[in-house]
Amino acid sequence: MKLLTHNLLSSHVPGLRPGGGFPLRIELGHPSELPPEPIPNFEADEEFLRRVHHVLLEVEVLEGSLQCPDSGRRFPISKGVPNLLLTEDDA
Amino acid sequence: GMAETEAAGDAGLGPAAAQEGAELAAVIGATVPTGFEQTAAEEVQEKLGSASRISRDRGKIYFEVPARSLPEVHRLRSVDNLFVVVQEFKDYQFKENKEDALKDLEDLVKKLPWTNPLKVWELNNSLKKKKTKRKKHNLQNPASREKLSDGGEEGGADQNNTNDQEDCAQNPVAVEPTSGQDAENPQGVTSRNGVEEEEDNDQSDVKAEAQASSESGTKAGDGQAGEGEVKVLRFRVTCNRAGDKHSFTSNEAARDFGGAVQEHFQWKADMTNFDVEVLLNIHNNEVVVGIALTEESLHRRNITHFGPTTLRSTLAYGMLRLCDPQPTDIIVDPMCGTGAIPIEGAAEWPHCYHIAGDNSPQAVKRAANNICSLLRKNESKDSSTALGVPLDIIQWDICNLPLRTGSVDIVVTDMPFGKRIGSKKKNWDLYPACLMEMGRICTPGTGRAVLLTQDKKCFAKALSRVGHIWRRAQTVWVNVGGLHAAVYLLRRTWERAEERRSFW
Numbered sequence: 001m002k003l004l005t006h007n008l009l010s011s012h013v014p015g016l017r018p019g020g021g022f023p024l025r026i027e028l029g030h031p032s033e034l035p036p037e038p039i040p041n042f043e044a045d046e047e048f049l050r051r052v053h054h055v056l057l058e059v060e061v062l063e064g065s066l067q068c069p070d071s072g073r074r075f076p077i078s079k080g081v082p083n084l085l086l087t088e089d090d091a
Numbered sequence: 092g093m094a095e096t097e098a099a100g101d102a103g104l105g106p107a108a109a110q111e112g113a114e115l116a117a118v119i120g121a122t123v124p125t126g127f128e129q130t131a132a133e134e135v136q137e138k139l140g141s142a143s144r145i146s147r148d149r150g151k152i153y154f155e156v157p158a159r160s161l162p163e164v165h166r167l168r169s170v171d172n173l174f175v176v177v178q179e180f181k182d183y184q185f186k187e188n189k190e191d192a193l194k195d196l197e198d199l200v201k202k203l204p205w206t207n208p209l210k211v212w213e214l215n216n217s218l219k220k221k222k223t224k225r226k227k228h229n230l231q232n233p234a235s236r237e238k239l240s241d242g243g244e245e246g247g248a249d250q251n252n253t254n255d256q257e258d259c260a261q262n263p264v265a266v267e268p269t270s271g272q273d274a275e276n277p278q279g280v281t282s283r284n285g286v287e288e289e290e291d292n293d294q295s296d297v298k299a300e301a302q303a304s305s306e307s308g309t310k311a312g313d314g315q316a317g318e319g320e321v322k323v324l325r326f327r328v329t330c331n332r333a334g335d336k337h338s339f340t341s342n343e344a345a346r347d348f349g350g351a352v353q354e355h356f357q358w359k360a361d362m363t364n365f366d367v368e369v370l371l372n373i374h375n376n377e378v379v380v381g382i383a384l385t386e387e388s389l390h391r392r393n394i395t396h397f398g399p400t401t402l403r404s405t406l407a408y409g410m411l412r413l414c415d416p417q418p419t420d421i422i423v424d425p426m427c428g429t430g431a432i433p434i435e436g437a438a439e440w441p442h443c444y445h446i447a448g449d450n451s452p453q454a455v456k457r458a459a460n461n462i463c464s465l466l467r468k469n470e471s472k473d474s475s476t477a478l479g480v481p482l483d484i485i486q487w488d489i490c491n492l493p494l495r496t497g498s499v500d501i502v503v504t505d506m507p508f509g510k511r512i513g514s515k516k517k518n519w520d521l522y523p524a525c526l527m528e529m530g531r532i533c534t535p536g537t538g539r540a541v542l543l544t545q546d547k548k549c550f551a552k553a554l555s556r557v558g559h560i561w562r563r564a565q566t567v568w569v570n571v572g573g574l575h576a577a578v579y580l581l582r583r584t585w586e587r588a589e590e591r592r593s594f595w
Contacts, residue, residue, distance in 0.1 A: 001483055001485070002479070002483050004444060004483075005446060005483040005485070008421065008446070008494055008495055008498045008499070009485075009493050009494065009495070010493055010494065010495045011493065012491050012492070012493045021493075022495060057444075057479045057481060058479035075493075079459065080459065080484075081455055081459055081484050081485065081486060082485050082486065083485075083486040084485055084486060084487045084488075084493040085450060085486055085487060085488055086488065086491065
């Protein structure tokens with residue numbers, strides 16, 4: 001799973017308040033470095049943009065999970081593919 | 092010693108002929124998925140700069156290019172098969188009497204301008220040799236070939252147009268048809284252009300491909316006989332005939348035309364191990380004689396990794412083109428199966444971002460494998476583009492997508508057909524739910540969807556219930572696995588979807 005995809009994902013566990021499913025918290029097997037807050041005037045900073053591009057499109061989460069911010073429900077990521085199917089228990 | 096073919100007007104064939112061939116203008120015929128002729132013509136205009144003629148014989152377009160552009164022609168993504176035109180007759184008058192009509196066809200052979208098309212064919216051969224090596228490597232990939240439960244079309248339904256009679260045959264000089272297509276169609280007739288589709292052809296293609304790889308050492312087309320020798324070519328004739336006023340069958344035409352070709356060139360007839368495949372396409376009074384530039388089994392992209400029920404990549408390409416993807420568009424296939432559409436999308440529109448999803452674990456796994464091989468293919472090209480294919484896969488439920496409202500620009504998918512999903516009754520509920528959810532994730536106003544379905548009645552009904560979200564913009568009638576299907580281009584209205592769970 002790439003970070004750009006993660007930007008589009010939202011938990012759909014039933015009964016959440018609007019917006020309660022976003023953003024999903026990425027939990028990895030090991031710590032990783034993500035970029036800090038965007039710097040002012042980042043659009044003009046080519047070096048920064050390159051790093052953002054790299055992180056969004058060229059870094060993959062292979063194993064880990066995504067946690068719904070409101071409900072705490074965890075969705076596994078295995079071999080780079082997140083499984084966001086709900087089970088009967090979620091309903 | 093040397094056995095030169097002395098057929099009138101026919102130059103010797105070999106590398107020199109290939110050189111000359113490059114300078115020629117070739118009229119190329121291309122078979123494309125029925126319904127997407129216009130799309131294919133646009134691609135030809137865009138990539139080759141040539142205008143196309145769309146034939147009345149569905150699923151074919153014709154265009155002229157310099158023969159040296161053949162590599163680009165082979166890279167067209169909307170084209171299934173290619174041939175070089177020897178001659179076209181717009182209004183051929185067939186004699187009413189069968190013997191006379193067939194005699195005319197026989198007599199035609201020596202009058203046709205074979206020389207230049209054969210040079211083009213020769214040039215094409217030299218391109219094919221490079222390709223065959225790569226293909227063999229792909230064939231050894233241990234991708235499994237079993238059917239998926241949520242794959243694409245199923246064939247076998249009777250769809251023959253009752254007005255036309257269509258049949259196809261290869262000249263029966265040698266023993267059996269190579270790909271077994273006749274055997275698979277219960278009526279004993281089959282057609283090889285875009286009209287009849289994939290289920291049967293796929294299985295025979297897989298067989299033929301396996302054959303090709305194991306026989307590659309002995310395949311006639313591969314080796315030259317040696318310096319200074321001109322070996323005798325092997326050929327077969329394939330005849331496609333459609334129309335209800337002909338006094339002969341395609342079998343008979345192929346047989347007699349083939350006999351005359353053999354006489355004229357002193358080539359050897361061979362159904363399975365042929366160098367030259369002569370095409371005789373008869374559609375009412377339109378007759379086109381051509382020489383094949385692709386072998387059906389080799390021209391199918393990604394076939395080793397996909398099961399026999401996968402959507403054709405040319406159809407996937409046509410569907411994607413229909414939604415006119417713009418750079419930075421987010422394109423989602425929420426029922427991706429083995430991933431034919433997103434993979435085609437990522438390959439051809441790398442400046443968009445593609446997300447594939449399915450609820451089936453097998454589909455997801457297969458799609459992931461296909462993406463890996465796409466990555467491996469990319470690595471062999473220039474390294475600057477090798478990093479990060481703009482494509483991701485997620486396991487999800489189409490009726491409850493874990494995507495933020497209004498976050499997606501394009502939804503493109505092959506909707507499940509009645510048989511696959513279990514029953515047509517289930518589609519009644521599934522289709523509206525799908526359309527609602529697809530409408531929710533799609534950007535109001537600028538978003539669009541391209542949806543392929545065979546269940547047109549159900550779709551129309553579902554669409555009528557979501558008129559506040561989707562407007563029908565265009566319909567393309569296509570043929571998928573022998574079934575009449577439709578591709579709908581929908582535009583997202585400006586109305587915002589109910590904010591159920593996310594905000595931006």
